[in-house]
Amino acid sequence: MAAGGAPTNMQKEQMFGLAEKEMEYRVDLFNRLTQTCFAKCIEKRHKEAELNMGENSCIDRCVSKYWQVTNLVGQLLGNQPKM
Helix, strand or coil: CCHHHCCCHHHHHHHHHHHHHHHHHHHHHHHHHHHHHHHHHCCCCCCCCCCCHHHHHHHHHHHHHHHHHHHHHHHHHHCCCCC
């Protein structure tokens, strides 16, 4: 940071760039989760406007497992030695 504790314009741009990358990552993660669980849990021929109990249960389990795996992979990658 610059003198006085205020970030410089370059630091602000870097922070904005990092926030933008984080948002892109989260949107991509959400889209992949949605596509994966939809393909796995929702019948190809929609019979009703609402999800049935089996579809709801499947989606709950799918999303839970997806987040667990994503968190585990993130932890493993975070523990990798720096090269």
